[in-house]
Amino acid sequence: MAVDEEWKKPVERRGRMTAVLALATLISAFGSSFQYGYNVAVINSPSLFMQQFYNRTYVERYGQPLEENFLTLLWSLSVSMYPLGGFFGSLMVAPLVNKLGRKGTLLFNNLFSIVPAVMMGVSEIVKSYEIIIVARFIVGICAGLSSNVVPMYLGELAPKNLRGALGIVPQLFITIGILSAQVLGIRNILGNSTGWPLMLGLTGIPALIELLLLPFFPESPRYMLIQRGDERTARKALQRLRGWDNVDAEILEMHLEDRSEKAEGHLSVLSLLSQRSLRWQLASIIIMNMGQQLSGVNAIYYYADSIYATAGVEQNDIQYVTVGTGAVNVFMTIAAVFIVEASGRRLLLLCGFGICCGGCVLLTVALNLQETVTWMPYISISCVIIYVIGHAIGPSPIPYVVTTEMFRQSARPAAFMVAGSVHWFSNFTVGLVFPFLERGLGPYSFIIFSFICLLTLVYIWLVVPETKNKTFLEVCQMFAKRNKVVIKLGDGDLSMKESDKGPEDIIRVAAF
Ligand SMILES: *[C@@H]1O[C@H](CO)[C@@H](O)[C@H](O)[C@H]1NC(C)=O
Numbered sequence: 001m002a003v004d005e006e007w008k009k010p011v012e013r014r015g016r017m018t019a020v021l022a023l024a025t026l027i028s029a030f031g032s033s034f035q036y037g038y039n040v041a042v043i044n045s046p047s048l049f050m051q052q053f054y055n056r057t058y059v060e061r062y063g064q065p066l067e068e069n070f071l072t073l074l075w076s077l078s079v080s081m082y083p084l085g086g087f088f089g090s091l092m093v094a095p096l097v098n099k100l101g102r103k104g105t106l107l108f109n110n111l112f113s114i115v116p117a118v119m120m121g122v123s124e125i126v127k128s129y130e131i132i133i134v135a136r137f138i139v140g141i142c143a144g145l146s147s148n149v150v151p152m153y154l155g156e157l158a159p160k161n162l163r164g165a166l167g168i169v170p171q172l173f174i175t176i177g178i179l180s181a182q183v184l185g186i187r188n189i190l191g192n193s194t195g196w197p198l199m200l201g202l203t204g205i206p207a208l209i210e211l212l213l214l215p216f217f218p219e220s221p222r223y224m225l226i227q228r229g230d231e232r233t234a235r236k237a238l239q240r241l242r243g244w245d246n247v248d249a250e251i252l253e254m255h256l257e258d259r260s261e262k263a264e265g266h267l268s269v270l271s272l273l274s275q276r277s278l279r280w281q282l283a284s285i286i287i288m289n290m291g292q293q294l295s296g297v298n299a300i301y302y303y304a305d306s307i308y309a310t311a312g313v314e315q316n317d318i319q320y321v322t323v324g325t326g327a328v329n330v331f332m333t334i335a336a337v338f339i340v341e342a343s344g345r346r347l348l349l350l351c352g353f354g355i356c357c358g359g360c361v362l363l364t365v366a367l368n369l370q371e372t373v374t375w376m377p378y379i380s381i382s383c384v385i386i387y388v389i390g391h392a393i394g395p396s397p398i399p400y401v402v403t404t405e406m407f408r409q410s411a412r413p414a415a416f417m418v419a420g421s422v423h424w425f426s427n428f429t430v431g432l433v434f435p436f437l438e439r440g441l442g443p444y445s446f447i448i449f450s451f452i453c454l455l456t457l458v459y460i461w462l463v464v465p466e467t468k469n470k471t472f473l474e475v476c477q478m479f480a481k482r483n484k485v486v487i488k489l490g491d492g493d494l495s496m497k498e499s500d501k502g503p504e505d506i507i508r509v510a511a512f
Pocket of ligand 1: 056059065067068
């Protein structure tokens with residue numbers, strides 16, 4: 001009986017993975033997301049050789065060696081200009097994607113990769129470390145743009161039933177990018193005194209490939225139809241992407257979606273900040289994003305080698321341990337997708353931050369006892385790996401998911417704008433401050449991270465409700481008392497509650 005009824009329903013045609021769709025996904029993820037991860041980890045392995053280059057250059061110019069403090073400052077600037085660029089890049093997303101289109105922005109964005117790649121590649125020849133610092137800023141802009149535009153582009157290319165699956169691809173390529181930089185950073189490959197300029201410059205290659213190949217793939221049909229009003233091109237793009245000719249249903253659906261979104265309007269960031277009924281939701285996503293970054297996850301990728309050296313790991317083994325951490329990260333990113341879908345958000349956040357907090361405390365203890373037992377470095381390595389796993393199941397993926405669930409369509413762009421800037425700015429802070437922290441506090445620097453994890457955990461425990469399978473209005477009600485507003489069921493908001501949800505609520509593990 002039930003089967004019969006299913007049969008009679010007008011069947012929505014399920015999109016399939018066509019060659020055009022698969023290739024467009026791979027090219028944009030490799031050309032943009034991969035680079036983003038690559039540049040996170042690329043400065044870790046050759047840091048010693050690059051610092052020697054800074055010192056040498058300084059001596060040649062001014063006839064005296066670099067002061068220790070000034071070198072630390074130059075180095076932490078070289079690291080943290082990247083997330084600072086990411087901050088500005090994420091602010092440029094909205095104007096660019098509307099002017100140039102999604103594919104257009106990705107193509108334009110390659111400029112922000114190829115130019116700094118050349119700059120970093122020639123920095124040693126022209127004897128300038130300033131060039132590296134500036135180039136890191138520009139390549140950061142590239143990352144800030146691609147972290148937002150790739151998921152948007154893929155989300156608009158994919159048929160509904162594949163959106164969730166394709167949403168994982170950018171994140172996967174970010175972690176693969178990190179791993180690739182760690183592998184290339186092995187001393188015998190490029191992580192040595194002569195290989196590093198090439199290693200830094202290699203980031204231009206994926207950009208070049210994308211620049212050459214992506215023009216042959218379609219622009220987002222949704223962009224062509226809604227923003228450009230060009231139905232013919234949109235239709236052609238859809239036909240190529242779906243592999244069939246009749247795309248009327250999907251064109252109609254886009255028109256309908258557009259109309260309902262227009263009716264709902266868009267909140268600006270300012271009006272989002274002044275919405276009383278959304279105040280604690282906003283505070284929650286800000287604190288979760290700060291917690292995600294200030295918990296030090298990127299310190300581990302930016303400065304892994306120096307952390308392992310402090311932990312007493314043999315100089316020659318460090319590179320392999322670093323690669324191992326990267327591999328665990330790739331693996332956990334794949335696993336996290338299934339875990340996140342299956343379990344509640346709140347539980348995972350609490351567990352994740354708890355594990356990270358514990359990992360940092362144990363690491364501090366291990367670093368302090370390092371001199372006493374020979375096998376202590378192994379404990380330290382385990383602590384870092386536990387930390388990476390803890391971060392991958394909760395703090396990395398969930399803030400993004402929760403942001404989607406706490407705000408409805410009209411407020412989401414503004415909410416993501418706030419979340420994105422907090423994310424990049426906190427990332428920048430950690431990159432800048434960690435080397436000084438490490439020099440000043442030594443083994444105790446991780447206590448700060450564990451304290452931040454603990455604070456975030458307590459906040460989530462007290463304030464953040466479970467949002468899985470909740471409608472926007474239900475979330476609003478759970479926050480109503482705290483926000484000091486009264487939400488009446490059935491006041492018109494209700495009609496929109498389901499339109500918020502859908503397979504397009506993709507999961508992106510936005511930790512980096
Ligand atoms: C810079 O190099 C000189 C030797 O040329 C060395 O004495 C000095 O310690 C180095 N400075 C730093 C901060 O490594």
